[in-house]
Amino acid sequence: MSKELKPVNNRIFTQKKSSYLMDELKLIEQAQRGDKKSLAELVKIYEQTVYNFSFKICRNKERAEHTMQETFLSMVKNIKQFSGQSKLSTWLYRVVSNHCLMLARNESKYGYTSFEDDDALIDEKSIADWKVTPDRVTENNELKKILDSAIEKLPADYRVVFMLRDVEGLSTEETAKIVELSVPAVKSRLHRARAFLRNELNKTFFEEKMDINKYEGT
Amino acid sequence: MKEHKPNCKDVMIHICDNLGEELNSSKCIEIKAHLEDCPDCQHYFNSVETTIQFYKKYNVQISEDAHNRLIEFLGLKE
Numbered sequence: 001m002s003k004e005l006k007p008v009n010n011r012i013f014t015q016k017k018s019s020y021l022m023d024e025l026k027l028i029e030q031a032q033r034g035d036k037k038s039l040a041e042l043v044k045i046y047e048q049t050v051y052n053f054s055f056k057i058c059r060n061k062e063r064a065e066h067t068m069q070e071t072f073l074s075m076v077k078n079i080k081q082f083s084g085q086s087k088l089s090t091w092l093y094r095v096v097s098n099h100c101l102m103l104a105r106n107e108s109k110y111g112y113t114s115f116e117d118d119d120a121l122i123d124e125k126s127i128a129d130w131k132v133t134p135d136r137v138t139e140n141n142e143l144k145k146i147l148d149s150a151i152e153k154l155p156a157d158y159r160v161v162f163m164l165r166d167v168e169g170l171s172t173e174e175t176a177k178i179v180e181l182s183v184p185a186v187k188s189r190l191h192r193a194r195a196f197l198r199n200e201l202n203k204t205f206f207e208e209k210m211d212i213n214k215y216e217g218t
Numbered sequence: 219m220k221e222h223k224p225n226c227k228d229v230m231i232h233i234c235d236n237l238g239e240e241l242n243s244s245k246c247i248e249i250k251a252h253l254e255d256c257p258d259c260q261h262y263f264n265s266v267e268t269t270i271q272f273y274k275k276y277n278v279q280i281s282e283d284a285h286n287r288l289i290e291f292l293g294l295k296e
Binding site for chain 1: 227230231237258261262264265266268269270271272273274275276277278279280284285287288289291292294296
């Protein structure tokens with residue numbers, strides 16, 4: 001049964017995707033000719049993605065808004081140079097990433113987390129069944145604080161890779177292009193980021209022996 | 219050249235390295251066999267997956283005010 005359905009679904013998906021991309025290309029062309037409405041439309045299409053991604057890197061709503069504004073300002077200023085060789089979303093992710101990394105470097109509050117010893121990041125002893133489902137995370141402020149605090153300890157270069165690859169769902173190759181790293185370097189950062197964040201959260205869900213049921217967000 | 223069967227540490231490293239990738243590689247098949255019989259590694263795998271899911275589901279919505287400020291900032295107000 002799935003054999004019959006799969007190609008049909010794939011074809012519909014491809015058609016939807018290609019018509020969506022055609023619409024976007026049209027908007028870009030019109031924006032490149034100076035059409036403000038098309039520019040505003042492009043902003044509308046991507047503002048939620050850009051704001052959300054900025055927040056995920058900056059972990060601060062004010063900074064996320066500032067980054068979003070700077071990102072779209074860059075898009076408005078440089079739309080004529082956009083060649084269409086990569087997706088507009090890829091280009092926007094790159095601008096956000098660079099802006100957030102620049103802010104983080106200026107603050108230079110990072111660097112206290114040592115990732116030199118890969119093996120030390122794998123903690124074989126503190127293994128527990130977390131018995132927690134992440135479905136209601138947005139309803140639980142205590143859990144949100146825990147997640148913010150864990151990721152703020154992760155250096156921004158690692159955070160960007162983790163967010164692009166694991167959270168936004170880009171491929172390793174796309175992530176590598178955006179952050180201008182090799183694929184092995186992206187994989188290495190991803191490995192460390194996953195292990196580090198897991199260990200940080202494990203401190204709450206296992207080592208501190210907190211009641212994990214309260215994070216279910218009833 | 220490693221010929222030995224993967225131990226828990228190998229499996230945990232592999233989980234962080236290749237979560238959801240290269241599922242049919244020979245190493246991955248060995249890892250999956252270990253995972254099936256090892257509750258600790260299953261918990262580790264689940265905890266890494268849950269970590270990612272937490273951050274995936276933690277989203278923020280742009281407010282109408284922030285949208286209006288953006289449009290004004292860009293000079294795109296009609």
